[in-house]
Amino acid sequence: MYEVLLVVYLLVALALIGLVMIQQGKGADMGASFGAGASNTVFGAGGSGNFLTRATAIAATLFFVLSLVLGNMTAHQAKPDDKWQNLEKPAAEQQKQEQPSSEKPDVPTN
Template sequence: MTILLFIHVIITLTLIGTILMQKSDGSGMGLGGNPTSSMFSARGAANLLTRATAVLATLFFINSLLMAAVSRHQSGTVDKILGEAPAQPTIPEDKPN
């Protein structure tokens, strides 16, 4: 599980870096911007970063599902610990005088 978590962190950091390296088209999600700017300028770099983002996102989801499956398989020890009810504290009774 530790190895999967380490791989997950590496994939996550690489995915964040890849997303941040991509050039914004400046359109503000369709709310204006320069209409003459092409979304596909510098096509080679854009394609590489887009493909890298897609591959990393796929690896992220596969690794997440794999970690969930491993965690569910190993949850028996956690259920034993969480299944036991803690001892309830007793409240001292007042003694009549």
């Protein structure tokens, strides 16, 4: 389940990048309003703005929702073989060994 969501997350991220790159900037609207470039558009003179804006909003919403879901799944995932946890165990055991015991060791006296 986690791997499938991760693949979908990456695809949505790439789609979001592509949608943002396709859109025209605010400065390009002035030339399009006088008829320049209107014949070269796929969606017509005014149709691309609405479609691209809505598609970008949907992709951004999916991206944020998947980010939250994946983050939640990762936070609750247990990793028993984590290398940092393994490094802490010997240090804790070493501290236990360094503490002096109140009992005197049995040492034979001559």
